[in-house]
Amino acid sequence: MNKILETMNLTSGYGDITIIDNISIYLESSEIVTIIGPNGAGKSTLLKAIFGMLPIFNGDVKFKENSIAGRNPSEIVSLGASFVPQTENIFPSLSITENLEIGGYQRSDNFQEQLDKMFQLFPELAKKSNEKASNLSGGQRQSLALARALMLDPVMLLLDEPSAALSPVMRQFIFEKIKEIAALGVGILMIEQNAEEALRQSDRGYVLAGGKIAFHDTAQAILANPEVGQLFLGIQKEK
Amino acid sequence: MEEILQLVVFGIVIGSIIGLGSMGLTLSYGITKFANFAHGDIMSLAMYIAYFIVVDLGLMGPTVFSLSFGWGMFLAIAVTIILLAIFSIAIDKLIYKKLRRDKSNIVTMAIASLGVGIIIRAVVTMFWGPFARNFVPGIHEAVPITGNILIKPDQIFIIALTIVVTIVMYYLLYHTKLGKAMRATADNPDLAAVSGININNILAYTWAITGALTAVAGIMLGIQAQVYINLGFNLLLPMFAAVILGGIGNPWGALIGGFVVAISSEVSTAWIATGYKPAVPFVILIIMLIVRPRGIFGSNI
């Protein structure tokens, strides 16, 4: 077992309001783990707390065996983690290349190579490299958001609803890219509303409801579980 | 026609001063989200620091080119840029930062910065008294551009310096890592932090650059008009008008806004009494707020 991320009884929220309570989850390298759960369950809050964007009320977060609780995002980035937020995950007034330059802000060498790699991974972006990011379509935006987060060669990637608001074809494309990235050895923890589709790409899954982990199993087992299927996957499908 | 052209020339000179001042104001707002009402008074402070160097310390030296001042003024500009950069960072760390961290409302922040402005005015008055002074006393000859349209060499200097500073700012914001990080922070501070940018460093650099711009604008104002403590504060409203006109947070918009405000104020005196001139920026501000509150050029840097 090679846990790159582990939260232990993590409790966090906004101001002094507790939103997520006593969360213990883990992630191994090369693994894709999906968190599903209803709207407002605290999924985004969990990722923000892990990434140093919210105060930790209780518990601990370990990244590569070291506690990162209380560290700010730029320190966590320097340790090898990346985060793609649910919304506003690109810089619309910057060009595509500039977005990637900001993603590689802490990089001191081989910037051009990494940029070329990203343009190979997402050829659509290469064609528009000098355009403002605000000109991009939904799928291209999501691609840029992923590429920005990969500029520092992270070992862990947190993704908050990477397929949200995308067409089925684009969703397929993004999930394929996520698999490619994981195959390179990157551990991926993602939140998804398209639960069934996401779980099919994943190794394991957590169900988060009311700020607590309600269920945890392999992705296959969750997909096969009639109870979870009815409660969470079915609900998602109806929407 | 010549009268109007003369007023336009004059407006370009004043517009350079208001434009550079507004650039600093809008940049610090765009990136730190703090509307600094002490901005005008810091411009006045710049004049007095320069006055201290060239007059009180006697470092002006003989006049150069056809300007009214000597090399000492260039030294004064350089020193004031450094001092105000440090001063601006210090004020932010001592006062504004705490207010931002406590998520104080905008009125609290406005009053706090007004307070800083009042303190600056009081301290300057304590040392230099309430009377207007000049870097160099006497009348400076204007030279003709064409026909009867005149400009003073000092005014050519002001326009040239504005062009230089604008080019430097453009290079900084679009071709340096720091500038790109500043634009990213203005665009989306949370994502900038998540990308590994240390936001506190960016804020400090932003205040330093704002301080430097304020130093240049303030000294230009002292050269063009007089060294007088209320001049900076009196420009605060025209500067806010320019900032809003250009789209809050957009430095190029603010620069152009500065020219629009200044040229229309000056040209208005061809038809209305000079006493009403200060009302022109007000009118522009109110019309803009009603018609196009996001400015002509939008808020992006």
Ligand SMILES: Nc1ncnc2c1ncn2[C@@H]1O[C@H](COP(=O)(O)OP(=O)(O)OP(=O)(O)O)[C@@H](O)[C@H]1O
């Ligand atoms: N900035 C905030 N300040 C205060 N409360 C917030 C904030 N953001 C979210 N919340 C609250 O925290 C709770 C969990 O929100 P969160 O965004 O983590 O849910 P989520 O599971 O990601 O939902 P969704 O599927 O809609 O993205 C909600 O009740 C929400 O109202």
Ligand SMILES: [Mg+2]
């Ligand atoms: Mg969410």
